[in-house]
Amino acid sequence: MKKLRLLLFGFILLLAYSCAKQSTPTGGPRDEDAPILISSDPVTESLNTKPETITLTFDEYIKLENPSKGIVITPRIAKDEVEFTTLKNVVTIKLNQELEDSTTYVFDFQKSVVDISEENPAENLKLVFSTGSAIDSISLSGKVNFYFPGSKPDFKDVLVGIYPLGDTTDVLTAPPYYLSQVDTAGNFRISNIKNGKYMAYAWKDANGTLKAEFKSEEYDFSLDTLVLNQNLENLNFNLSKADITPIRILRTATFGQNFDVIVNRTPASTTVENDLLGEEYFFSNTDGRIRIYSKNPKPDSIPFQINVTDSLGFSKDTLVWAKFPESERKPEKLTVSANSGKNFYRNLEVELKFNKPLKSISTDSLYISYDSASIIPVKESMMSYSDSSMRDILKILVTIPDSLSQEIFTLKAADSTFTDTENQKNETALLANYRKLKREGLADEIAGTIQGANPPFIVQLLNTKNEIAQEQFLEDTNSYSFKMVEPGTFKIRVIEDLNGNQRWDPSNFTQRKLAERVFYFVNTERQATLVIRSGWSLQDQNIQASDPTGLRKD
Structure with a gap:
């Protein structure tokens, strides 16, 4: 009998706990109804009211999702002082501050109020009231x-x-x-x-x-x-993004036999001036570090005029006295990377990037092979540097005759082919493959005009990886044309290059200067992509400039 009473008592406690506990119901149809506001205090569009506390009552149990961010209150109040709480079906907001006179306040709850079962958000939930005699409209x-x-x-x-x-x-x-x-x-x-x-x-x-x-x-x-x-x-x-931190030179210091100039951000353009630059002295520019190299140690300090300019137009001019001492520090190894994997038609464009300026190239061990026994020697006339005072990007241009039917062409450079200004040589051989495209596999052309804006323009053909497949600079025309296009899906991006510096310039908030306009091709179905196949020619692919920032001038 005693055991029976204990069991009965435990069952009653369990039943009471289950009834008291608030939880999501199990079974039955899914609740898809949004919470409905039954009443609020103050009532929406009330006049001459300055509430200290706001309450909203709903037709079901609710909760708040990230109210400090999700509830938009206008005009601005000290939101960090506001307290948001919920109890069953009631939201309470304690303002903890004095509201302005003759001002209309709007509490836009967006998707912050959700039901407790399925988290359906209340729809179009706003509370509007005025501390004055009229609602601002x-x-x-x-x-x-x-x-x-x-x-x-x-x-x-x-x-x-x-x-x-x-x-x-x-x-x-x-x-x-x-x-x-x-x-x-x-x-x-x-x-x-x-x-x-x-x-x-x-x-x-x-x-x-x-x-x-x-x-x-x-x-x-x-x-x-x-x-x-x-x-x-x-x-x-x-x-768009625009870092308005002015560019500046942080420090200078010797690094082994070289001299470093450290900048707080990567410059858009860098100028280093010295009478022997490109002959005795060279420089590299990587991640905000300008490193000046000398072919030989120097007993005296050498003057260099340096100008760095960022993408916003901020610039810094300074004269530095560089030292190139004897050093026992072991030089950094020379590394090289190639634009391997690129496709080409007729003109093979190789780009080699080095971590340091080059001093010399042994052309005897630099060539292009296209089968097991045939090569094309790379001659000095085929090579050029992107910047002769930096000598860290080497371009090789080779025209492949149509008579060569091979598909894969490989640039080969043996170890010790390249020597940098610190007399370091590449320790490993370089192999870079390029695929020659056949004329019959290419599309003829994508062409059109740019409307609603004036040149100069930078026009870019982008592939599905958002990489630039082709690019044109239009200085004095609104017509663009991409020829011999590899089949695929593309976007066309246009930069309205107002100052003609052939790069996009971001906004400058401190100077109240807007970013250069960027817009895209959109077809009549409002699609932003173009599909082109071999042999196709897409004409009249016209691009309408998007609206600039500001009020539309109709």
């Missing part, structure tokens, strides 16, 4: 684009924000006064804005700080001052 809308998207543009965490004109903060220093999350198509809309003048920004907020990190996040800014006394539409942004 002005809106700002537009679209965000990426200049260099991945395989598919990712608009997750992309924000658009505006700051009152005269505000001492901006997108790089503090969260905006008003902001909006961009949708999956890149569209945005900021509503309930107070009448006034504003500056606008867009950025990918990967780390959730509600401001842009200029060293790691893509961002953009409008040069227009937005006068918001009525609804404004068609504001465009084009996101």
Whole structure:
């Protein structure tokens, strides 16, 4: 009898615990209904209210998903002081701060409120109220684009924000006064804005700080001052990265028999000047380190004028006195890499990269083989350096006659073929294979015009790996043409090279200079890819320039 009472008591406790425990129901149909808001305090669109606490009641048990990031509150408040809690079907928000007078506040919950069973988010959940006698109703809308998207543009965490004109903060220093999350198509809309003048920004907020990190996040800014006394539409942004840290020389020091100049970031261009540069002295430029080499030790310091310029246009000029002492430090080994695996038609273009400047090349052991017994010697007339004062990139151009039907051509360089300025030789032999394409296997041409922009342009034919298959610089024409194209699937990218320096220049926030425009071919079905087969010729593949950053001028 005692055992029976104990068993009965245990069963009652277990039953009570099961009834009290809140959990996801098992069995039955899947809950696909989103939570529905039953009531809120204050009621949405209330006037003359300054709540200290906000409550929202739903028709089912709910929870909050990352509310500090997912709930967008405009205009700007001290969000780190706000407390978010949930209990059963009620969300409570303690503001812990005084709200501004005569201001419309919007709490956009996006997908932060979800039901507790299947995590279905509440839809279109917003709470709007005013601390004054009217609801601000002005809106700002537009679209965000990426200049260099991945395989598919990712608009997750992309924000658009505006700051009152005269505000001492901006997108790089503090969260905006008003902001909006961009949708999956890149569209945005900021509503309930107070009448006034504003500056606008867009950025990918990967780390959730509600401001842009200029060293790691893509961002953009409008040069227009937005006068918001009525609804404004068609504001465009084009996101790209732009590190605005000014370039500078950090230090100089000897390294063995060489001399190093260390820069805080990799320059876009480097100039080293000395009367004997390219004869007695050479330099390399790798990852922010400029290393000057001398053929022989020098007892005296040697002057070099150095200019480094970054992609934003910041530059630094300095005179350094380099020392090239005798040194017992063992020189770095000479290494070489080739652009092996490239396909070609008629003109075989070999590129060899060295870690140090070359002093000499033994052409006796440098040749191209195309079968077990036949070779093409590489002559000095076939070779050139990309920069004669650096001599670390060697280009070899060989025209292969049509009479040679072989498919694979191999560049061979025996060990000790190359000697650098420190008298180090390549210790291993080099083999690099290249495949000759047949004329009948190539497409004839992809051609068209660029519309809505003016040259100069950089036009790039990109393969499926986003690698540049062909590139053209158009200085004074809007027409492009890629000939003898290997069959495949491609994209065409155009850079509006405004200053004609034959590279893309990013934005410069401190100088209020926008990035050079980048846009892509899109066909009539809004597809961004081109498929071309052998023997094909695709004409009239016209490219329409995308909208620049700012308000669209209709």
